[in-house]
Amino acid sequence: MNALVGFCKTETSLIIDTTMFNQWPDMENGDFSFLIGGEAGAGIARAGFLFAKACMRGGLHVFGTNDYQSLIRGGHNFYVARVSDREVFSQMDFVHLIIALNSETVVLHRNKLVPNGGVIYDKDDLSQTREEPNSSVKFYPVPMRRIVIEELKEPHNLIIMNSVALGAATAVTDYDLNLLAELLKETFKPEIAETNIKAARIGYNYIKEHFEANFEHKLRKMAQTKSPRIFLNGNEAVGLGALKAGCKLYVSYPMTPTTGLLHFMASNERDFNMVTIQPEGEIAAINMAIGAAYAGVRAMTATSGGGFCLMSEGLGMSGMTETPIVVMVGQRPGPSTGLPTYTAQGDLRFVIHASQGEFPRIVIAPGDFEECFYETVRAFNWAEKYQLPVILLTDKYVLESEVSAERFDMDKVTIERGLVIRDSYTESRVYGRYEVTETGASPRAIPSTAGAIVRANSDEHDEFGLVTEDPAVTTTMCEKRMRKLYYVKREIEERNIETTKFYGSEEAEATIISWGSTKGPIKEALRLLSAEGKNVNFLQILYLHPFPKAKVEEAMNKARKTAVVENNNTSQLSSLIRDHVLRKVDHKILKYDGRPFSPIMLAERIKEVL
Amino acid sequence: MVSLQDLNTSKKITWCPGCGNFGIIAAFKGALVELGLERERVVVVSGIGCHGKMADYVNVNSFHGIHGRVLPVATGIKLANSGLTVFGFSGDADCYDEGWDHFCHAIRRNVDITLIVHNNMVLGLTTGQTTATSQTGFRTKSTPFGAAVPPLNPIAHAIVSHGTFVARGFSGDPKHLQGLIVQAARHRGFGYIDVFQPCVTFNYLNTYEWFRQRIYKLEETGHDAGNRWKALEKSFEWGDRIPIGIFYKEERPTFNDNFPQLKDKTLEGMQIDKVNVDLILQSMS
Numbered sequence: 001m002n003a004l005v006g007f008c009k010t011e012t013s014l015i016i017d018t019t020m021f022n023q024w025p026d027m028e029n030g031d032f033s034f035l036i037g038g039e040a041g042a043g044i045a046r047a048g049f050l051f052a053k054a055c056m057r058g059g060l061h062v063f064g065t066n067d068y069q070s071l072i073r074g075g076h077n078f079y080v081a082r083v084s085d086r087e088v089f090s091q092m093d094f095v096h097l098i099i100a101l102n103s104e105t106v107v108l109h110r111n112k113l114v115p116n117g118g119v120i121y122d123k124d125d126l127s128q129t130r131e132e133p134n135s136s137v138k139f140y141p142v143p144m145r146r147i148v149i150e151e152l153k154e155p156h157n158l159i160i161m162n163s164v165a166l167g168a169a170t171a172v173t174d175y176d177l178n179l180l181a182e183l184l185k186e187t188f189k190p191e192i193a194e195t196n197i198k199a200a201r202i203g204y205n206y207i208k209e210h211f212e213a214n215f216e217h218k219l220r221k222m223a224q225t226k227s228p229r230i231f232l233n234g235n236e237a238v239g240l241g242a243l244k245a246g247c248k249l250y251v252s253y254p255m256t257p258t259t260g261l262l263h264f265m266a267s268n269e270r271d272f273n274m275v276t277i278q279p280e281g282e283i284a285a286i287n288m289a290i291g292a293a294y295a296g297v298r299a300m301t302a303t304s305g306g307g308f309c310l311m312s313e314g315l316g317m318s319g320m321t322e323t324p325i326v327v328m329v330g331q332r333p334g335p336s337t338g339l340p341t342y343t344a345q346g347d348l349r350f351v352i353h354a355s356q357g358e359f360p361r362i363v364i365a366p367g368d369f370e371e372c373f374y375e376t377v378r379a380f381n382w383a384e385k386y387q388l389p390v391i392l393l394t395d396k397y398v399l400e401s402e403v404s405a406e407r408f409d410m411d412k413v414t415i416e417r418g419l420v421i422r423d424s425y426t427e428s429r430v431y432g433r434y435e436v437t438e439t440g441a442s443p444r445a446i447p448s449t450a451g452a453i454v455r456a457n458s459d460e461h462d463e464f465g466l467v468t469e470d471p472a473v474t475t476t477m478c479e480k481r482m483r484k485l486y487y488v489k490r491e492i493e494e495r496n497i498e499t500t501k502f503y504g505s506e507e508a509e510a511t512i513i514s515w516g517s518t519k520g521p522i523k524e525a526l527r528l529l530s531a532e533g534k535n536v537n538f539l540q541i542l543y544l545h546p547f548p549k550a551k552v553e554e555a556m557n558k559a560r561k562t563a564v565v566e567n568n569n570t571s572q573l574s575s576l577i578r579d580h581v582l583r584k585v586d587h588k589i590l591k592y593d594g595r596p597f598s599p600i601m602l603a604e605r606i607k608e609v610l
Numbered sequence: 611m612v613s614l615q616d617l618n619t620s621k622k623i624t625w626c627p628g629c630g631n632f633g634i635i636a637a638f639k640g641a642l643v644e645l646g647l648e649r650e651r652v653v654v655v656s657g658i659g660c661h662g663k664m665a666d667y668v669n670v671n672s673f674h675g676i677h678g679r680v681l682p683v684a685t686g687i688k689l690a691n692s693g694l695t696v697f698g699f700s701g702d703a704d705c706y707d708e709g710w711d712h713f714c715h716a717i718r719r720n721v722d723i724t725l726i727v728h729n730n731m732v733l734g735l736t737t738g739q740t741t742a743t744s745q746t747g748f749r750t751k752s753t754p755f756g757a758a759v760p761p762l763n764p765i766a767h768a769i770v771s772h773g774t775f776v777a778r779g780f781s782g783d784p785k786h787l788q789g790l791i792v793q794a795a796r797h798r799g800f801g802y803i804d805v806f807q808p809c810v811t812f813n814y815l816n817t818y819e820w821f822r823q824r825i826y827k828l829e830e831t832g833h834d835a836g837n838r839w840k841a842l843e844k845s846f847e848w849g850d851r852i853p854i855g856i857f858y859k860e861e862r863p864t865f866n867d868n869f870p871q872l873k874d875k876t877l878e879g880m881q882i883d884k885v886n887v888d889l890i891l892q893s894m895s
Contacts, residue, residue, distance in 0.1 A: 231894055236894070240891075245882070246885055248690070248882070249877060273880050275869050275871065283712075287686065288683070290683060291673065291687040291689075292687065292689055292690040295690035298882060314676075448691060459674060466619065467621075467674070
């Protein structure tokens with residue numbers, strides 16, 4: 001108990017109400033968190049992924065997230081996953097089992113361990129840990145290094161220690177070793193897989209032979225749901241959405257946390273008849289995407305805040321030339337280089353306002369993996385129908401965390417391309433790329449359409465795309481472009497598109513308002529609060545621009561009290577609400593240390609404002 | 611097939627009388643006719659500067675973009691639809707200052723497009739400042755005491771960056787330039803032509819006369835355009851004699867050739883409403 005108090009003190013200066021911990025409904029009920037830690041290069045993320053996926057294969061629900069530093073070797077990395085018999089939306093504040101591949105893992109995370117928790121560590125690493133005689137914690141020293149060197153005869157491949165440790169963890173939790181072995185087999189080339197499976201088996205048997213089977217927190221397989229679930233991260237969910245949407249050119253310069261999407265698209269380009277390019281930088285990336293989109297192809301780029309700075313002029317050009325592109329921005333803490341491998345929500349105002357002048361854009365902030373998929377498809381539709389840039393605003397937490405999810409429903413997906421003219425243009429009127437229309441979107445001929453000369457222009461231009469400096473034409477064209485947002489809003493209304501989502505009962509002590517990846521921890525915190533008899537509901541704002549003013553206003557009118565939750569320092573959403581709804585929120589719950597909110601910590605801070 | 615008349619637009623040309631751009635536009639239109647291209651299958655991409663107005667003055671598809679970004683836009687277009695013949699027009703500031711990184715990378719990718727750089731060694735549209743190719747000592751409003759640093763050598767850079775068609779033309783000789791444009795467009799790969807284009811208003815130094823006194827044609831000297839070292843040597847020739855014509859030429863796979871998924875197909879022509887992602891979903895289960 002004291003351990004928990006200490007842990008939360010260091011992270012939030014908050015003292016956790018330990019009664020809450022005792023009352024946590026799933027405590028005795030199949031909810032289990034493990035943490036695997038070690039140096040960078042020790043295969044921590046891979047090991048965490050494999051154990052988490054093995055849990056999913058056993059019918060359990062999983063949420064995994066990694067914490068790593070901006071370096072290749074050394075330092076401290078860890079992966080923490082929560083496994084449960086019900087759907088889980090975030091990691092938990094504490095863990096039941098620590099799998100330590102170095103001494104730091106125990107030192108840094110010992111205080112997150114629940115009573116009766118366990119620690120697997122290297123028996124021969126004397127610096128690593130001291131057993132605690134009067135503690136309820138179970139220690140499982142396993143000679144991991146010695147096993148790799150002496151039994152497996154792989155002294156130059158110490159990374160295999162992670163498989164020994166996974167085998168040991170499987171035994172401690174009394175889980176099914178075959179599930180892990182299968183995954184190792186699917187992951188590695190045959191000979192490497194064989195060594196790792198052998199390593200896991202040795203680790204497994206070592207526990208079974210040397211320790212009593214008295215670990216309290218066992219993993220029990222559950223019957224699978226109708227169709228097998230998938231285990232994926234946010235980058236992959238966005239990537240699946242882009243492929244499904246028919247994205248044919250993906251151009252991106254590597255930048256955490258979006259690099260995973262570049263890898264995903266590159267590995268799939270041949271199977272999906274699309275092209276992935278890593279160009280000389282973000283400026284080239286967005287301009288290549290725009291060129292391809294002008295030529296009629298669905299194109300996308302992604303970056304983080306720093307790269308998006310470089311893309312700003314291109315973003316404006318997309319708006320001015322009315323060329324549809326999708327840009328994913330994966331936020332991380334700034335300013336400047338900031339904390340390159342951690343999470344934040346500091347770029348909301350930036351993406352809404354980036355680039356000079358005024359032009360229409362849409363900003364969507366997916367809060368979870370499903371939204372990453374469906375909103376990516378939708379982003380392409382918006383972009384093409386209204387011929388403007390669409391920004392998917394994500395962050396490290398949602399992009400690089402992994403979750404077991406139901407398969408996406410492909411019947412819910414439609415492809416809407418808007419006014420596209422291909423092959424030939426037969427109207428008697430000379431084709432004008434920027435014909436002034438009611439909605440602001442003009443019939444978009446694709447270059448090579450017979451009978452149509454297609455002129456895109458970043459200068460102010462007339463209907464035919466020719467440069468103009470005429471004040472009347474300038475006014476008309478500005479209004480033509482800006483009108484699109486009005487029609488976007490109208491379409492949202494007519495088709496009843498969810499631009500906000502509401503969770504919980506209408507009657508509540510308070511309403512949480514938030515956006516993006518805070519969604520998961522908020523849903524978990526609300527569950528905890530509800531178990532304590534505290535009724536709090538949650539308004540998630542999915543579309544930040546154009547702002548869903550009416551829906552936010554309605555929720556605020558019904559709320560007894562409002563609190564905005566954000567991973568930033570200035571509460572950018574609060575200021576946005578003030579801009580549009582002309583009201584202040586009552587409370588702001590902010591966190592800007594690069595780490596996501598976790599449920600208990602957040603529940604405590606919500607309680608403070610009730 | 612296009613005729614010269616079809617290539618005119620309604621826009622009034624606003625270049626200064628005697629501007630080197632007139633020679634380039636004449637050569638380009640002549641080249642389009644000579645190449646026998648359809649207007650709808652040609653795309654002009656231009657940047658910012660006096661050259662950028664090419665997009666307004668030639669009646670073909672065009673993308674008039676922002677400063678320095680001609681090549682990434684042109685690359686995106688060519689990747690999307692290899693059936694289009696893409697001509698990039700850029701200036702010395704647009705290409706060799708603001709867009710220098712794209713220049714080197716587009717060349718080494720060997721994107722199958724043509725790049726024509728209007729090189730007048732001065733910023734014209736902003737009323738006269740130095741650029742990357744201004745001569746050392748060149749006095750402008752931004753360098754009243756003379757440009758201190760030596761100019762870039764774009765021809766040498768293009769050869770070193772694995773260029774496959776590296777040429778220089780002179781807008782005072784549009785007929786010769788037209789020949790270069792036709793060859794560059796027919797070249798399978800990145801056709802690059804740096805064009806001496808006198809700025810009659812802001813470049814007091816590099817005038818028509820200055821160029822005429824110095825330039826000579828490589829093809830008239832028996833230059834071997836297949837020899838990279840000879841080409842590089844020629845690219846450094848500057849002073850009393852300055853070569854124009856084709857410095858270097860070779861065949862090598864184009865950027866699009868790297869993608870087997872583009873063989874006999876274009877991205878633009880792909881069907882997108884029935885993409886099946888089941889295989890990936892299976893691998894994630």
